[in-house]
Amino acid sequence: MGSKYPEPSKKFRKKAALLSVIAMGLGQIYNRQYVKGFLMLAFYVYGIFTAVTSLPHALWALVTLGETETHLQKVGRIYKQVMGDHSIFLMVESLITVFIMLVLIWLYIAGIKDAYRTGKLREEGVRPNTFKQTLSFVAAYRFPHIVLAVPILGVVFFTVMPIIFMILVAFTDFTRETMPPAHLINWEGLQAFKELLRTKAWSHTFYSVTLWTFIWAFFATITGYFGGFAAALLVQSKGIRFKSFWRTAFILPFAIPMFVSTLIMRNIFNGQFGPVNQYLGMLGIAKAPWLSDPLWAKITLVLVNFWLSFPVSMLMIIGILSTIPKDMYEAADIDGASGSQKTRLITFPMVMYSMAPLIIMQFVANINNFNIVYLLTNGKPLNGDFQFAGHTDILITWLFKLSMEQGKYNYASVIGIFIFIVLSVFAIWNVRRTKAFKEEDAS
Structure with a gap:
């Protein structure tokens, strides 16, 4: 000094x-x-x-x-x-x-x-x-x-x-x-909170949209992860030739901007002139109401999200697979383990250990996944029992409609607070589980 x-x-x-x-x-x-x-x-x-x-x-x-x-x-x-x-x-x-x-x-x-x-x-x-x-x-x-x-x-x-x-x-x-x-x-x-949580019309919409938001986030995350895991295993298999080509082909859905991909998918799954229903008709199969039926619209959302999200998981899992020691598989071969046993007991646990924090963050991101829901279905089909929300609306798209389309800024803010609390809890919990945070806390 x-x-x-x-x-x-x-x-x-x-x-x-x-x-x-x-x-x-x-x-x-x-x-x-x-x-x-x-x-x-x-x-x-x-x-x-x-x-x-x-x-x-x-x-x-x-x-x-x-x-x-x-x-x-x-x-x-x-x-x-x-x-x-x-x-x-x-x-x-x-x-x-x-x-x-x-x-x-x-x-x-x-x-x-x-x-x-x-x-x-x-x-x-x-x-x-x-x-x-x-x-x-x-x-x-x-x-x-x-x-x-x-x-x-x-x-x-x-x-x-x-x-x-x-x-x-x-x-x-x-x-x-x-x-x-x-x-x-x-x-x-607390008037806006009371009306949103207690008034029958508003509370029914809030609880239903919240439930669907978590269901959507769960299936969107799980399908994207396991789809990427399966694609990574196939691409990295010993008998597969032209690995670079397949990796490039699988990454194309992610390389195209999501805005463009989602609008293309919206036309592909169109119930009247979409090519999917046209091909089903040629095969003698009944056409599916992809975007007009509530259940089918939700299934379509998950399918489209799977197609757009699995390439990212695939690339990350391929990188993790290259770090798994080969002697673990050699020891498993000596013990007579089958391919499925090696995948279940070695590959999956090793990949899951590294991917768990990323999976949680993907789940959080899907809770707030505005683009795909708004661009593919715009929350439709409509639900007469809901307040300014459709069957496929999640919290963030409902918030958008309440604020930008209906001018209910106080209600939208209440929903925004709820989303912020949920995402903050997941984010803080995920950060506290990371190795860097634990080492800093221990020191």
Whole structure:
């Protein structure tokens, strides 16, 4: 931290901390870190200015969400439109202001701790670092923190704040009928949650769509994984020639953009002019209502997803197969194990050990798999018992319809919160099971 120098033993730490409590930076100035102290003092002045000028307005905006609606006001003989408060803009601006204040409070507390530590070192006879020495220390030992600061800010502004905004909207009456700035949004507490979970029409839709979402995610994940496992075993079999060709052929469905592939599949499985039903008719087999019958539409979704997803699993499993020690199979041959026994007792456990975290993440991704459901079926066929949802809608597509098509933004936010909680639980659980996390936790 610096060289020893003679200085009388005083309670520097207490004085420095107390001065930093009075005003951020005063403790550093007291510790003879003048440049650092004046910079922190400038931040303190900015924080006080923000607290005095912006924070009261931000708190007022969060509490009231505005007080004046857009209205016509008579000026002389004519009426002019007077713009009112925009509740959504007020909410967003308030969140930004509160976030800035939290950062300033964190800097304030960090300044107190820094002044206390430096004061303690002065008591021990250590000369405080100069501003140049502080910059050198930060560049040498805090460079990773500086680099990570930029993406962290991005995460806060583009991930955390939208999530907080979504949570706040769920507690309002924000719908198309109350769209700002023509109207003001009001806080309604848990009203949207109660209607979604207790009102018969809404609760029936919510529970049914949620159940189908998990069923869909399960079958989409399982079929994609086992399809890739089977394809990988076939391609890697000893008797198979032209392995590179087959690997390339199987990866083609994934190489084509999903948007294009899904629209092609939608035409292929069309009940009236789709080629699949035409070929079935030529063979004398009854045509199937692929996309018009609720059960058949769900089966079609799983089939199409299988075709689009198994190549990724195949490539990953091929890579894992190459890492399995050959002596394990040689020992199994000596013991007289059959091919199915080697697959069941050696290949599958080894592949599953490496693929388990990826399978969980694929399951999470399929819960939120908007593209294939929306592009292939658009949630259809329609269900008269559901609120703005079809038989094949999953939570994310229902959320899209409620927000973008029906303007039920508060209900959509409630569903968004539910999806966020479910995905977060799976993601955190999966991360905690990883080897890297366990090693870090053990250390």
